Amino acid sequence: MAKKTARDEDISKRPAIRKKLLKLFEDVDKGFDNQRERADEIMDCWDAYNCVLGPRQFYNGRSQLYLPIIRVAVNARRTRFVNQMFPQNGRYVDVTSDEPDLPLELVALIEHYVGDAKLRTQVMPALCVNGDIEGQYNAYIHWDKVERHVVSREEKPVVVGGAETPEAGMIETMVEETIEDAGATMEVLHDADVLVLPATVDNAVQALEVGGSHTIARRWSKTAIETAIDEGDILEEEGDELIEAMDKVKDGNDLKDPRKSLASAAGIKIEGDSKIAVVYETWVKLKVDGKRRICRAYYAGQKRILGCKLNPYWCDMTPLLSAPVEKVAGVFKGRSLVKPGVLDLQVDANDALNQAADNRPYHMAPVTAVDPEMVGRWESLVLDIGAVWPVGPEGVKVLEFPDVTPSALAAIAANKAQIFEALGVNPSMLPQQTGKPGAKRNQAEIALEQQVDVLTTADAVTNIEGEILTPYVRRALDYDHQFRTKDIRVKMFGQMGQRASMQLVKPTQEHRRYELAWRGVEAARNAAQIQQQIAFFGVLQKMPPQLYAGYRLNAVPMLTRAVENVFGASLGALVFENVSELYRVDPQEENGMLMQGFPVKTNPLDDDPKHMQEHMAMLQSLQPGSPEEKLTRDHIQHHQQAMQIKAIMAMNGPGGNPGGGGRGPQPGAQPAGPRGGGKGPPGMIHQDRLPAAGALTMPRKT
16 A cells, blocks of 8 residues: 655655646746736835835926825725724624534634734735735735743642641742644735736636646745744755855845835835845645645745645645735736726826926015116115015016916816726715815715715625635634644623623534634624614514414514624623523423422413423322322413413514504604604614615605
């Protein structure tokens, strides 16, 4: 029987594998050369976002001003999208399971990883900006582990004769323990550092299936190379040779590093003499043990293969997540949102601003023309407040230069409006008030803005959630199953109506029964949905029960979800408290009390059929005519009466009449307060703003 290749075994020295890798890395080099023009265009877009004047400017004067139109537009989109993806209640993950009870501890664990990875504060804002500027979302998911050696003080009894003796006193000792912080983290990659071959595939998974590859350009220092050797990612001999080669060469790889220009924009200077090696991390399917397997290989140029192993992840998926912001048919990568025309409009706005700035001093400080034949001693004329010139007015003339600022501002405003339209920035994303100055916007303007906002936001956010965030939460569960071996304490939101608590989560043993998805967009729209749900529940209450035979109305799930979204999971459990378990008594405990001769009262929250079944089973073992038998029959009779009362209440409805004919809300009515004031209850979403929260509304009457 042939030996099976282990995941941690290096296979780069095998002749067939090495030959395949050398041919592969030739294609990778050509691929990076082919996308060099795209990388240069992306750098121009980054300069526009960082407000850096470049050679694209037509006007070259004294002023060096830059209008941050593209920066404001991209930041507005980033703020809107991130807030939409991360709802305020802190519930980001939705789980579907074939089990009756949802694995709430699993959801709490994934949301714990989301918080530790800082997706809300660091990763997703940067990814949104990268997507708009570069046209592609690129992220890399890996398991990160940090160890901390913590020291604490503890008091222990004095040891006398090998035994602890508390009577002798306590002594203070210093105890050191190792704490491990680990979790699934996400790294944002620049598009210039990511190559997927062939470039015409529809998605990254298909690229591997058709014989292509995923490559990430890594820039390693000597310390990073030594760390990779210690962790076994690359071979020690090849790693040492690479370090020696770094000391000999003057210049590194000519592959452009977008981080240098971005660091410069942030005020950070990367020294040119720092030795950095460009290493290709490539994922490809190779034939190993007679089967095509996903492998990870490292390459440092000059036919130097640093190492190659089978996919180290048990889920057998590559950690690269890459998707275009706007899909182009027949091409894997998307085009920058800034590149098509938007950048030219930004350049034109900068030129108009700088021309107006250069013209303003001449307009504000005009030139005085003097006729030397008519004005003697014209050199003594001094320009000052209240100055008196003893000359005739016909010999002096003020030359006023035209003010080009109004025309420049008009051109800037037109370019700004066109840039916002091209990038999908609507007035709802901007903090300032829209509309005419001094005039209140009408309902039609507000409704139009909100509808445009819904269409723009939903399309962009749904894309990034489906391509990046949902794969992340699923991959986080896979990595947790593989790497975590110890219990972890996380904050868990209990079932509906139960308050949040801290709970230990054991290592995941099986995860094929669960389906995880990101629920940010849906949660953000719940405000309008809940408002419509409450209105529709009034319609259901008006319907006779015979219309929905076999069903019953239960408002608890709707109310608990509404309270949770309004107050949050932690506070909502205290505001709308679940007291059902506080007053319920197990039927077996009731049987024990009845056997001891204690009368037991029924509770309105009891499951009467289940209780009666348990009591009837015990009744058969009791002696007829005994006190216990009489108490049990009386208790069963009380359960029967309670069932009849509940049935009558269900038939009559809340108003006391069959079908629920009380003074409830009219069918289709929206929640509102008493008439006369013209205002709804606090927090009610206005009819014109319902589309912004994801609701579908009927056309308004004219």
